[in-house]
Amino acid sequence: MSTVRCRIAPSPSGFLHIGTAKMALFNWLFARSQGGTFVLRLEDTDAERTEEEFVDAMCEGFKWLGIDWDEGPPFGDEPEKGALGPYRQSQRRELHHNEGMRLVAEGKAYRCFCTKEELDADRALADAEKRPFRYSRKCRDLTPEEIAAKGDTPFVVRFRVPEGETVVDDLVQGPVKFNNKEFDDFILLKPNGDPIFHLAVVVDDGLMQISHVIRGDDHLTNAPRHIMLFNALGYPLPQFAHLPMVLDDAGKKFSKRMHGANVLDWRDEGYLPETLINYVVMLGWTSEEEGREFFTLEELKHLFNINRLNKSAARFDRKKLDWLNGQHIRMLTPETLRDRVLPILAAKGIDTSGKSVEWLTQMAAICQEKIPTLNNIVDYVDFFFRDVDAYDMKAENKYFRQPESAAWLEADIRMMTAAEDWTHDALKAAFEKEVEVTGVKLGSLVNAARLALTGKPVGPGMFELAELMGKETALQRMNRALEHVRSIT
RNA sequence: GGCCCGAUCAUCUAGGGGUUAGGAUGUGGGAUUCUCAGUCCCAUCACCGGGGUUCGAAUCCCCGUCGGGCUGCCA
Numbered sequence: 001m002s003t004v005r006c007r008i009a010p011s012p013s014g015f016l017h018i019g020t021a022k023m024a025l026f027n028w029l030f031a032r033s034q035g036g037t038f039v040l041r042l043e044d045t046d047a048e049r050t051e052e053e054f055v056d057a058m059c060e061g062f063k064w065l066g067i068d069w070d071e072g073p074p075f076g077d078e079p080e081k082g083a084l085g086p087y088r089q090s091q092r093r094e095l096h097h098n099e100g101m102r103l104v105a106e107g108k109a110y111r112c113f114c115t116k117e118e119l120d121a122d123r124a125l126a127d128a129e130k131r132p133f134r135y136s137r138k139c140r141d142l143t144p145e146e147i148a149a150k151g152d153t154p155f156v157v158r159f160r161v162p163e164g165e166t167v168v169d170d171l172v173q174g175p176v177k178f179n180n181k182e183f184d185d186f187i188l189l190k191p192n193g194d195p196i197f198h199l200a201v202v203v204d205d206g207l208m209q210i211s212h213v214i215r216g217d218d219h220l221t222n223a224p225r226h227i228m229l230f231n232a233l234g235y236p237l238p239q240f241a242h243l244p245m246v247l248d249d250a251g252k253k254f255s256k257r258m259h260g261a262n263v264l265d266w267r268d269e270g271y272l273p274e275t276l277i278n279y280v281v282m283l284g285w286t287s288e289e290e291g292r293e294f295f296t297l298e299e300l301k302h303l304f305n306i307n308r309l310n311k312s313a314a315r316f317d318r319k320k321l322d323w324l325n326g327q328h329i330r331m332l333t334p335e336t337l338r339d340r341v342l343p344i345l346a347a348k349g350i351d352t353s354g355k356s357v358e359w360l361t362q363m364a365a366i367c368q369e370k371i372p373t374l375n376n377i378v379d380y381v382d383f384f385f386r387d388v389d390a391y392d393m394k395a396e397n398k399y400f401r402q403p404e405s406a407a408w409l410e411a412d413i414r415m416m417t418a419a420e421d422w423t424h425d426a427l428k429a430a431f432e433k434e435v436e437v438t439g440v441k442l443g444s445l446v447n448a449a450r451l452a453l454t455g456k457p458v459g460p461g462m463f464e465l466a467e468l469m470g471k472e473t474a475l476q477r478m479n480r481a482l483e484h485v486r487s488i489t
Numbered sequence: 490g491g492c493c494c495g496a497u498c499a500u501c502u503a504g505g506g507g508u509u510a511g512g513a514u515g516u517g518g519g520a521u522u523c524u525c526a527g528u529c530c531c532a533u534c535a536c537c538g539g540g541g542u543u544c545g546a547a548u549c550c551c552c553g554u555c556g557g558g559c560u561g562c563c564a
Contacts, residue, residue, distance in 0.1 A: 326527080367526095
């Protein structure tokens with residue numbers, strides 16, 4: 001039986017950040033590949049930054065990506081899952097506070113009566129003198145009498161950082177050694193009894209029996225503090241793995257404000273969750289199968305290997321994402337593609353209710369090879385749902401303003417009218433025969449027809465779209481185009 | 490400032506004492522006698538710099554440079 005327990009502990013700040021998604025994914029993957037447990041814990045102790053909608057928005061991001069959790073807080077209709085809750089940090093204050101005070105009782109932490117103002121002044125002085133600020137430790141060895149004399153004076157609780165050195169045995173970074181002198185006696189509890197991040201994470205990870213802490217490498221220098229706390233609290237030490245963060249396409253930290261920082265931005269732009277998972281996993285991990293780049297979540301569950309994580313940060317490259325999305329779109333069945341694309345058309349005000357499911361499936365199918373994102377489908381099919389009232393100008397010059405333009409359309413109309421079978425194959429055969437006997441270029445016939453039928457220079461294959469459009473509508477549009485051509489040439 | 494981490498084509502990466510430094514995306518060109526896209530082929534492009542160690546360094550070590558992080562009564 002596996003004892004692997006991983007967690008993602010995001011602070012719900014409004015949406016699921018791409019970087020958080022990466023960390024969640026790797027934790028999830030590790031837990032799943034080891035038959036372990038994946039825990040979602042909300043670090044919502046910063047009250048001003050937490051709103052219920054924020055929590056919902058973030059969980060929606062996880063759901064979209066397909067990252068589920070075995071233990072976690074209530075979400076939507078789901079009750080809290082797991083026996084080691086509560087899974088919202090804001091509901092664990094008592095625990096944090098008690099553990100902090102336990103350290104005081106055990107002499108591993110102490111009450112500090114220095115005020116924030118005093119500390120700020122010290123800090124300013126240190127700055128002015130260009131020396132590193134360090135807490136004076138003046139409260140470190142107060143006698144019981146001195147403490148008693150303080151009466152009701154508010155105090156913070158500080159950790160008594162032990163002498164010596166702390167080694168983080170990191171699964172990704174290797175052993176990283178720190179001299180404990182580098183660390184101040186950091187604060188554990190605020191004057192109101194609330195815990196500081198370092199205490200809260202360690203208490204939560206300890207009590208939730210987390211076996212592997214996989215997180216961003218911005219926490220690498222926090223790890224020794226956490227290790228000291230694990231030891232002081234008497235919790236078994238988890239394994240650590242610090243992963244590089246995701247950079248934007250300019251190589252900078254992916255700012256919260258930037259478009260694309262929210263994973264749901266990608267959904268809204270027509271990317272598949274499969275794509276995002278596949279793309280993010282490639283940002284810092286490679287499979288043993290060299291050169292392989294295409295993965296589904298299900299495959300990843302079996303292939304994931306924590307030894308193949310990368311140490312350096314990677315940029316988020318939109319171009320490669322586009323390519324990958326196209327790959328994933330092509331992997332879909334036409335039915336699935338249809339279902340994914342229908343809401344997008346609806347959102348654009350396109351009413352598809354008059355069409356059969358079979359027809360809509362065909363519509364999706366003829367675009368499948370061509371669109372890099374789901375949203376691109378709109379331009380590929382909108383002409384099916386509205387009249388063509390204008391023609392693309394450049395295409396018009398090329399196909400409607402030539403001396404032979406009318407002749408092309410006349411030939412098209414003649415063949416279409418004569419078509420006994422209104423199918424892609426029959427139409428294609430007729431056009432090819434025409435080319436053979438008259439020597440006219442197929443492109444001229446086809447592109448003039450496409451322009452007549454869609455008003456656009458680009459789109460699905462002409463024979464495919466004509467078949468779907470139906471003979472009657474197609475011929476109406478062809479005749480209208482012919483009139484138009486005669487009027488301008 | 491102090492401490493810590495990182496560095497292979499433009500981008501994601503493989504490799505890791507002796508290789509023609511491999512793949513993918515992008516870009517350029519060609520093919521596919523319907524556009525666009527796709528697909529297929531070809532081409533283009535890299536070991537951050539300097540010192541060591543070694544017969545031999547992209548690979549190991551040191552220094553530097555650059556990038557990132559921590560250094561909060563934020564998480």
